[in-house]
Amino acid sequence: MVFDPNFLNDSPEEHPNQLLNDSFEEHPNPLLKYLQHQPPEVLARVAQSVSPEIKQIISQNVQGLVGMLPTESFNVQITTDRDNLAGLLASAMMTGYFLRQMEQRMHLDHLANNH
Numbered sequence: 331m332v333f334d335p336n337f338l339n340d341s342p343e344e345h346p347n348q349l350l351n352d353s354f355e356e357h358p359n360p361l362l363k364y365l366q367h368q369p370p371e372v373l374a375r376v377a378q379s380v381s382p383e384i385k386q387i388i389s390q391n392v393q394g395l396v397g398m399l400p401t402e403s404f405n406v407q408i409t410t411d412r413d414n415l416a417g418l419l420a421s422a423m424m425t426g427y428f429l430r431q432m433e434q435r436m437h438l439d440h441l442a443n444n445h
Contacts, residue, residue: 362420376430384429388422395421 365373395418396408410418 377426380426380430381433384426384433387429388426391425392418392422 398406
């Protein structure tokens with residue numbers, strides 16, 4: 331899974347999905363707004379810092395959302411539009427941020443319990 335740090339900074343004309351269009355301006359999502367104002371370097375660094383365990387959970391989540399059949403028995407092709415794909419990407423990103431926070435909390439709990 332590769333993260334494009336410029337995804338959130340694209341213009342609505344380039345990616346007219348529900349996250350980046352006029353409805354976002356009417357009902358802003360504070361986290362998404364914060365992410366949009368981060369430099370691409372920061373987002374890329376955060377994406378690279380994700381542990382293999384989080385990557386595995388996100389991968390399983392995305393596979394569950396799109397339906398994953400064994401590649402040795404099936405030739406799976408998935409067709410969608412840009413809006414739905416953007417929603418899937420946003421869901422995976424938010425899952426990643428949540429899991430990263432929980433992972434950090436777990437490490438802090440371990441540190442607190444060992445002292």
